[in-house]
Amino acid sequence: ACSSSSRPSSNPSDPSGLAASPAPSLSSNNTSKPFVVSTVIEVDTVDIDKSTWVDIANSLIYEPLLNYDDKGKIVAGLAESYSVSADGKVWTFHLKKNVKFHSGEPLTADAMKTSIDRFMTMSPVKDIAGPVDKIEVTDPLTVQVYFKEPYAPFISVATSPFLGPIDPKRVAELGDKFENNPSSVGPFMFQKHDKGSSISYKKNPDYNWGPPLLKNQGAPYIDELTFKFTKDDDTRVLEFKKGDVQMLNGVPNSYVKDLQNIPNVEFIKALEPGEKYLGFNLQRPQFQDVRVRKALAMAIDREPFVEVALSGYGQSTFSPLPTTIFGHSDKVENDAKNMYARDVDKAKALLAEAGWKDTNGDGIADKNGKPLSIELVLPHNPILERSAQILQTQFKEIGADLKLSINELAAVKDKLAVGKSDFDMFMMYYDYTDPDVLYLLFDPNTNRMRYTNPKLTDLLQQGRSTMDQTARAKVYKDAQEILIEDLPIIPLFSEETIIATRDVEGVIYNPFSTSFYLNDVKWKK
Amino acid sequence: MYLLKRLITLISTLFGVSIFIFLLVHLIPGDPAHYILGEFPTPEAIKQLNAKLGLDQPLLVQYLHYITELFHGNLGASLITGQSVWSLIADRFPITLQLAVYSTVVATIIGVLAGVIASVKPNSWMDRSIVLASLVGLSAPTFWVALLFIFVFSYKLSLFPISGYNGFQSLVLPSIVLGLAEAATIARVARTSMLDVLQQEYMRTAVAKGVHGYARIFQHALKNAMIPVVTLLGLQFGSLLAGAVVAEVIFSLKGIGNLMIDAISKRDIPIIQGLVFFVALMFALTNLLVDFIYRIFDPRINYE
Amino acid sequence: MTQALLEVKDLNIKFQTNRGLVTAVSNLDFRIQQGETVALVGESGCGKSVTSLSIMGLNKPNVCQVEGKIRFKNKDLNQLSDKEMRSIRGQEISMIFQETMSSLNPVLTIGQQIMEVFKIHTYLNARERWSQTVILLTQVGIPHADSVMRQYPHQLSGGMKQRAMIAMAMACSPDLLIADEPTTALDVTIQAQILDLMNEMKRRSHTSILLITHDLGVVAEMADRVMVMYYGDLVEETDTLTLFTNPKHPYTIGLLNSVPKIDSINRCLSSIEGHVPVLGEVTTGCPFRFRCKDAHERCKVEKPPLIQTGKQAVRCWLYEKEELAI
Amino acid sequence: MSDYLLEVDNLQTYFPINKGLFRKGGVAKAVDGVTFRVKRAETLGIVGESGCGKTTTGRSVLRLVRSTSGSIKFENQEITTYRSRELRNLRSKMQIVFQDPYSSLNPRLTVYSALDEALSVHFPALSKPQRREQVMELLEIVGLNTTHVKCYPHEFSGGQRQRIGIARALAVHPALIVADEAVSALDVSIQAQIINLLQKLQSDLGLTYLFISHDLGVVKHISTRIAVMYLGRIVEIADTQQLFGDPLHPYTQALISAVPATHPLLKKKRIVLSGDVPSPVHPPSGCTFHTRCPQCMDICKVVRPSETEVQPGHTISCHLYT
Amino acid sequence: MPTDLARAKSQKPASLIWHRIHKNKTAMIGCILLLIVIFAVVFAPFLASYPVDKMNFKDRFQGPSLKHFFGTDDFGRDIFARVLFGGRISLVTGLVTVAVSSIFGVMIGTITGYYRKIDLYVMLVMDTLLALPPLILAIAIIAIFGPGLTNAMMAIVIAIIPRFVRLVRSSVLSVREKEYIEAVHALGVPDYKILLKHIIPNIISPIIVLTTILFGNVILVSASLSFLGLGAQPPAPEWGAMVNVGKSYLTQAWWMSLFPGLGIMLAVLGFNLLGDGLRDVLDPKMNK
Numbered sequence A: 001a002c003s004s005s006s007r008p009s010s011n012p013s014d015p016s017g018l019a020a021s022p023a024p025s026l027s028s029n030n031t032s033k034p035f036v037v038s039t040v041i042e043v044d045t046v047d048i049d050k051s052t053w054v055d056i057a058n059s060l061i062y063e064p065l066l067n068y069d070d071k072g073k074i075v076a077g078l079a080e081s082y083s084v085s086a087d088g089k090v091w092t093f094h095l096k097k098n099v100k101f102h103s104g105e106p107l108t109a110d111a112m113k114t115s116i117d118r119f120m121t122m123s124p125v126k127d128i129a130g131p132v133d134k135i136e137v138t139d140p141l142t143v144q145v146y147f148k149e150p151y152a153p154f155i156s157v158a159t160s161p162f163l164g165p166i167d168p169k170r171v172a173e174l175g176d177k178f179e180n181n182p183s184s185v186g187p188f189m190f191q192k193h194d195k196g197s198s199i200s201y202k203k204n205p206d207y208n209w210g211p212p213l214l215k216n217q218g219a220p221y222i223d224e225l226t227f228k229f230t231k232d233d234d235t236r237v238l239e240f241k242k243g244d245v246q247m248l249n250g251v252p253n254s255y256v257k258d259l260q261n262i263p264n265v266e267f268i269k270a271l272e273p274g275e276k277y278l279g280f281n282l283q284r285p286q287f288q289d290v291r292v293r294k295a296l297a298m299a300i301d302r303e304p305f306v307e308v309a310l311s312g313y314g315q316s317t318f319s320p321l322p323t324t325i326f327g328h329s330d331k332v333e334n335d336a337k338n339m340y341a342r343d344v345d346k347a348k349a350l351l352a353e354a355g356w357k358d359t360n361g362d363g364i365a366d367k368n369g370k371p372l373s374i375e376l377v378l379p380h381n382p383i384l385e386r387s388a389q390i391l392q393t394q395f396k397e398i399g400a401d402l403k404l405s406i407n408e409l410a411a412v413k414d415k416l417a418v419g420k421s422d423f424d425m426f427m428m429y430y431d432y433t434d435p436d437v438l439y440l441l442f443d444p445n446t447n448r449m450r451y452t453n454p455k456l457t458d459l460l461q462q463g464r465s466t467m468d469q470t471a472r473a474k475v476y477k478d479a480q481e482i483l484i485e486d487l488p489i490i491p492l493f494s495e496e497t498i499i500a501t502r503d504v505e506g507v508i509y510n511p512f513s514t515s516f517y518l519n520d521v522k523w524k525k
Numbered sequence B: 001m002y003l004l005k006r007l008i009t010l011i012s013t014l015f016g017v018s019i020f021i022f023l024l025v026h027l028i029p030g031d032p033a034h035y036i037l038g039e040f041p042t043p044e045a046i047k048q049l050n051a052k053l054g055l056d057q058p059l060l061v062q063y064l065h066y067i068t069e070l071f072h073g074n075l076g077a078s079l080i081t082g083q084s085v086w087s088l089i090a091d092r093f094p095i096t097l098q099l100a101v102y103s104t105v106v107a108t109i110i111g112v113l114a115g116v117i118a119s120v121k122p123n124s125w126m127d128r129s130i131v132l133a134s135l136v137g138l139s140a141p142t143f144w145v146a147l148l149f150i151f152v153f154s155y156k157l158s159l160f161p162i163s164g165y166n167g168f169q170s171l172v173l174p175s176i177v178l179g180l181a182e183a184a185t186i187a188r189v190a191r192t193s194m195l196d197v198l199q200q201e202y203m204r205t206a207v208a209k210g211v212h213g214y215a216r217i218f219q220h221a222l223k224n225a226m227i228p229v230v231t232l233l234g235l236q237f238g239s240l241l242a243g244a245v246v247a248e249v250i251f252s253l254k255g256i257g258n259l260m261i262d263a264i265s266k267r268d269i270p271i272i273q274g275l276v277f278f279v280a281l282m283f284a285l286t287n288l289l290v291d292f293i294y295r296i297f298d299p300r301i302n303y304e
Numbered sequence C: 001m002t003q004a005l006l007e008v009k010d011l012n013i014k015f016q017t018n019r020g021l022v023t024a025v026s027n028l029d030f031r032i033q034q035g036e037t038v039a040l041v042g043e044s045g046c047g048k049s050v051t052s053l054s055i056m057g058l059n060k061p062n063v064c065q066v067e068g069k070i071r072f073k074n075k076d077l078n079q080l081s082d083k084e085m086r087s088i089r090g091q092e093i094s095m096i097f098q099e100t101m102s103s104l105n106p107v108l109t110i111g112q113q114i115m116e117v118f119k120i121h122t123y124l125n126a127r128e129r130w131s132q133t134v135i136l137l138t139q140v141g142i143p144h145a146d147s148v149m150r151q152y153p154h155q156l157s158g159g160m161k162q163r164a165m166i167a168m169a170m171a172c173s174p175d176l177l178i179a180d181e182p183t184t185a186l187d188v189t190i191q192a193q194i195l196d197l198m199n200e201m202k203r204r205s206h207t208s209i210l211l212i213t214h215d216l217g218v219v220a221e222m223a224d225r226v227m228v229m230y231y232g233d234l235v236e237e238t239d240t241l242t243l244f245t246n247p248k249h250p251y252t253i254g255l256l257n258s259v260p261k262i263d264s265i266n267r268c269l270s271s272i273e274g275h276v277p278v279l280g281e282v283t284t285g286c287p288f289r290f291r292c293k294d295a296h297e298r299c300k301v302e303k304p305p306l307i308q309t310g311k312q313a314v315r316c317w318l319y320e321k322e323e324l325a326i
Numbered sequence D: 001m002s003d004y005l006l007e008v009d010n011l012q013t014y015f016p017i018n019k020g021l022f023r024k025g026g027v028a029k030a031v032d033g034v035t036f037r038v039k040r041a042e043t044l045g046i047v048g049e050s051g052c053g054k055t056t057t058g059r060s061v062l063r064l065v066r067s068t069s070g071s072i073k074f075e076n077q078e079i080t081t082y083r084s085r086e087l088r089n090l091r092s093k094m095q096i097v098f099q100d101p102y103s104s105l106n107p108r109l110t111v112y113s114a115l116d117e118a119l120s121v122h123f124p125a126l127s128k129p130q131r132r133e134q135v136m137e138l139l140e141i142v143g144l145n146t147t148h149v150k151c152y153p154h155e156f157s158g159g160q161r162q163r164i165g166i167a168r169a170l171a172v173h174p175a176l177i178v179a180d181e182a183v184s185a186l187d188v189s190i191q192a193q194i195i196n197l198l199q200k201l202q203s204d205l206g207l208t209y210l211f212i213s214h215d216l217g218v219v220k221h222i223s224t225r226i227a228v229m230y231l232g233r234i235v236e237i238a239d240t241q242q243l244f245g246d247p248l249h250p251y252t253q254a255l256i257s258a259v260p261a262t263h264p265l266l267k268k269k270r271i272v273l274s275g276d277v278p279s280p281v282h283p284p285s286g287c288t289f290h291t292r293c294p295q296c297m298d299i300c301k302v303v304r305p306s307e308t309e310v311q312p313g314h315t316i317s318c319h320l321y322t
Numbered sequence E: 001m002p003t004d005l006a007r008a009k010s011q012k013p014a015s016l017i018w019h020r021i022h023k024n025k026t027a028m029i030g031c032i033l034l035l036i037v038i039f040a041v042v043f044a045p046f047l048a049s050y051p052v053d054k055m056n057f058k059d060r061f062q063g064p065s066l067k068h069f070f071g072t073d074d075f076g077r078d079i080f081a082r083v084l085f086g087g088r089i090s091l092v093t094g095l096v097t098v099a100v101s102s103i104f105g106v107m108i109g110t111i112t113g114y115y116r117k118i119d120l121y122v123m124l125v126m127d128t129l130l131a132l133p134p135l136i137l138a139i140a141i142i143a144i145f146g147p148g149l150t151n152a153m154m155a156i157v158i159a160i161i162p163r164f165v166r167l168v169r170s171s172v173l174s175v176r177e178k179e180y181i182e183a184v185h186a187l188g189v190p191d192y193k194i195l196l197k198h199i200i201p202n203i204i205s206p207i208i209v210l211t212t213i214l215f216g217n218v219i220l221v222s223a224s225l226s227f228l229g230l231g232a233q234p235p236a237p238e239w240g241a242m243v244n245v246g247k248s249y250l251t252q253a254w255w256m257s258l259f260p261g262l263g264i265m266l267a268v269l270g271f272n273l274l275g276d277g278l279r280d281v282l283d284p285k286m287n288k
């Protein structure tokens, strides 16, 4: 079992203590030890077409058509190259040669078509692929995706494992049970899913089609890879500290300091492609007055959010798209910063202008005898809960009384859904690798703020169909300018995704696609 | 005859549970579609999904469907992953069951022993310390004790794995934590019950016969005193089978309790329904079992 | 004078209660000869049961103080070690308790409970113990002894249980049987069965019996000698016939007159007015004086001693002169 | 119009046993065809062994339990059909005194409130001071010190408690008092006090008693007539003198002979019955006494004997006399 | 003491019980413990030198010191103040839930125990509720109505009512068979009077004992719910929630979870001791 160690040397700081034993067995000891990754939420399935989200734990057997590099540029993946037709309706992908499924079958354009078709029929999230019309195979290694309308965000789907090919032969064999023994072309091969506790993989020895952004484009160095699902943060961290786990995915920020003291621990920190924001229920009379919205925005000091709620691991944001999403504009960000920098006096003045004054001396502004009392709906989430508490004290300073209503995420979504309007304000987050997220967030029919602005809607439509990257960026800049002026939402901050590794090196994380690459991972000497 | 009667009562209780839980679950706000369809579902997609899952039907129709399936032993399948509820239970229950068994064993041994020792010399130094210890044990929150134990035994001393399920050793610490908490209650009940039994006239008869002290306690008194202890053990065991939610969360054991919390947060209705039903069934079966165990201790109970 | 089987001298029994230390039995002296049946009668609460329990050493040590000499076959029971005491209990002295239902262990079979006596006190093996028990149960008039041995107390009727209790007490043919109200809980027809049985057993093994009861009828049927107690004191002691024909203590007289008699007609019962005082309430004088028609000044201050008059001993000042006369 | 205060005809009271959800268990035939009559100001004693149905008979007469069938006439009124309003009225004419004087008094009520409650239910017209006066009067009648009115039951002795119980029964001016083992729990010396009290009240107030006891001596002393019950039935009923002078039913004979003599010189030959009283759930066939009867005949095992009046006022059910 | 005897004899049972509580060590320790807790909680505004929600980002994670007796938390709030005010939440939760459930429990219990006809149906419902372990039931109920203290309280109420009903019903059943009930029946006293005057007063002592012990249990359960994130919501200083937050800082700020945990334990211990003592005091076997 320990024959094909591609990893050249052993690990002297092996915490198991085995390292102390004499030489020859050293390397084999270490190679037989799986690389253990601890994550919080267990993926429901490893069948990507059934899953609602991609996660490191179910994506490493798959391989995307394209990749982002560390600057957010598109580079090759399984497709050596791609092109989009002038009308934006046909995307053509040219596949690499000599790519093999784990079962040994070769990757062909036919297999690719089957995979995309399967995704488009089965996946619960098929909508993200946009208005796909049909898939056509033009030669054994060329596949074309036809759209009914131009759909620029398809690029971010193409860079996700969702459209990664799956082995058509295996699908034919297993059908719905594909998840029991999935086969694709990724660097790792499925071994076992212990429902409720772990998933284990072994390396794909034949792999040699790694993307250019990797040093090692061949088979991964590590032989075995295990994902362990542990919901409780404290226990996860303790496990990591003990050395049972080599990679901690999603380190709770309050633990970072604690973990820094451990030798051989490294952190990967990257800003998430998303942000936490406050949304107004614009049907509420008090929020229909933009002065009130602006006053509240000015009451906010984002510093403590980052310092306390994120323990310093994050960044304040003033514009709707953070730096990690294509379409982010420094100018908009700075404008917003200038407009909404914390200014309690100005905020109070604005409120007073809108008719909200503290007439009875209880510290809460009121208008027509009604105090400025706001119910903030937010889901269960430690960071949001802590932020909300800070927000509470900040709002209090300008005379707004914030009441928190914390619920399960599903209940919150239900509460915010169009058709119901039993809330004043909400605190939510989004996480999306494409600026099209603004379209989704501000869809005039479904948006939670009940915000309508035909100009914005037009712009966001345009953003979908503009294939030229520069032109597209301009569209989103304009859209964001409208948003910071109208202020249906108040962006708050973006969190840093923190990954801690121990005794290993070479973990690569790409914030633009939020994907991990473990091909380069080696045990540290 | 008795068994039949018990079974009929059991079925009617379960029937009640099924209605109760069905209504309860359908009152839960939050659409499973919101969970399944990710962050930005389109309204049409939600509608389609609900139609597919049968959630757009009138409640009564849904219930009838549910109850007929139930009659065929089918608890349904997860809305999200499509796994059958039975297979989920089959996955998770062994851990819960083991945890329940081990902690009950711990609780019984410690609790009964402490109770007996305390009762033999009431108001002695020994008795008082046991009573106080059990009161403290009763008053300390499990989650707190569990944290302390993890910190000390798993982290500082590295005696046990910190979390997750990895065979027997993973269950040692949670079993001890749960077992100790229960032992506190059992010790109290065992003590009271022993004190009561020791007061009984038949214990005087035993002395009058010339029976030795130990024989009196273990042959004459203990069996009598076990009756309330068994009741309590049964109740505790039944609750444990429902999953010791707190312990399962802290120790990250993928048992029934954890599954339940997950299912609730995902609004996975069939799982919630199936689990609660299963839990009630287990609870009722435990009670049935306890009834029969009674008989070992108390011949007065007559099952015809 | 022959050596008495049991000799109780100066027995004082005190209870620790929330009213302080109260005396339940004071300065009790009595003896029981081999083969004799002695009845101990008196009002409820006068100390009959605690007296019998103190002979067996069964009073609860934490609430009850027992002082005085109890000699059994010339051994001072108070001086014996635990082990010696255990070998006397059940073998030489045995006891039938007032409440049979609660005196049998509900979770052990009748057989187990009786065989245990043999196990403790004899060297019989299991088989022999079983057959001995069957014989014993048959003797006390239990049909189908074999199956009854496998039954639990709750499966038997009151009379059967009382018989099983007697069998247990008689298992080792004790020298002294203490029967504390053995028939009070039973119906008359069953009582008759049990009294017959006790007489029968007594004849067979020459056991002395200390019979505790408040039923004078039972006394008349069974006893050779009677001791009457009132409020922890022995107030009169004599042979049965004398007691019924010539009672002396006012309490005894009142007691005899209070019983509605089945074999005579009288329209109005002569009752004893008043009620028994609570323990600890009376500290001086004769405790009966509150209910006594003949009470005088002296009774209030001085408690009468036990006065020997002819065949009987009486604790009453009325008979002071008679004693002197002798 | 008959001169009987109470007429009970073929009274049956069955208790369902094992009343489960889906199971009709058997029945305990606690009272199974009892017939007797009681004249005004007389005392009918009911004797018999434990479980033979004495208490149930008494409670059925008071309508404290619902009888299964049969008729009960009180002052010539059929009372088995009474509804709650009429029943409440009836309660002022019939009262009960229980065996256990302690458990028949609410431990949380003072003597005063216990008696006052009885008065206020049936004489709502009385004012508070009037009721107070009556309470004092009652206490005096039963021979209790009036300083005790504010005391709780646990502060009294057994005999005193029984007096309170009697006072409570008397409070509503009843015509009939059912005394269910009213003196059995008391010491002999106290028992005599209560018996005397009951007799005095009877002659003073013209009360009628249904006197239930298992103590033949007491029953003989107090009753004018006596009914002997065995397993839910009256096996013999006669005037007291007649019953004791010439008991006819083998059970009555055994019962009387089983009572210990009250004098050592009067020891006599006893008829010792074998076995125990059978259960009322599975009563023996035919004459229910046949399993223990020393004079059992073949017919007794099959045919239930009917009641025969051997002499005026002396009725027995036994095949020996038919 | 002769005066003791005299007093005890002429006094009402209530003052007699108080007298006995005085003498019962367990009950007294429980009482004292609870008095301390209640005192601390009532006078929290005077005892605490910081407002409970006052954040002070400069003073985060301060260990226990003279300035902050129990240290500060992740927002720099004073834990001492929070523990004191947290006691209010726990005690009020306990009080309200136990009061509500005991009222309902006693009502349903007495009525079903007394009128046997509806007994079957009510007990079927109660047994159904009892067939679900309390925490699971509470979690399910909270899932419907959403997390939060009020809903947690409601869930606990629903979970413990059947337990009350059981106890009350069985007590009523045994009291119902007592002769004094039959005696008042025979007197023709109307049913409602029998229930109010004769039955309820006589079942009150087991109810009091259960209430006291449940009080402790409720505090524990609501803390567990808060710990699971289902009970009191931030920024409320609920003890269980504080332990929950503190557990993330176990290694760097142990005081954050230690002190609220101790708070829970002391309060619950107080109630348990009192309940234990009361059980002895109210035990009918002691009522001689």
Ligand SMILES: Nc1ncnc2c1ncn2[C@@H]1O[C@H](COP(=O)(O)OP(=O)(O)OP(=O)(O)O)[C@@H](O)[C@H]1O
Pocket: C015, C016, C017, C024, C042, C043, C044, C045, C046, C047, C048, C049, C050, C051, C060, C063, C214, C279
């Ligand atoms: N454990 C005890 N604590 C306090 N007092 C006690 C205790 N046991 C007995 N006594 C008191 O001792 C006295 C004698 O009790 P005992 O049981 O001997 O009476 P008895 O004559 O057997 O009455 P009975 O005929 O009712 O059985 C009683 O007044 C009783 O109150």
Ligand SMILES: Nc1ncnc2c1ncn2[C@@H]1O[C@H](COP(=O)(O)OP(=O)(O)OP(=O)(O)O)[C@@H](O)[C@H]1O
Pocket: D015, D016, D017, D028, D029, D030, D031, D048, D049, D050, D051, D052, D053, D054, D055, D056, D057, D214, D280
């Ligand atoms: N409520 C009841 N339910 C079921 N069976 C009952 C009930 N009450 C009485 N019985 C049964 O009816 C029979 C007669 O009972 P009852 O109390 O009338 O007897 P008794 O003659 O008064 O006996 P005792 O002398 O012991 O008081 C007994 O076998 C008893 O078990």
Ligand SMILES: [Mg+2]
Pocket: C048, C049, C050, C098, C180
């Ligand atoms: Mg006694």
Ligand SMILES: [Mg+2]
Pocket: D054, D055, D056, D180, D181
């Ligand atoms: Mg009776």
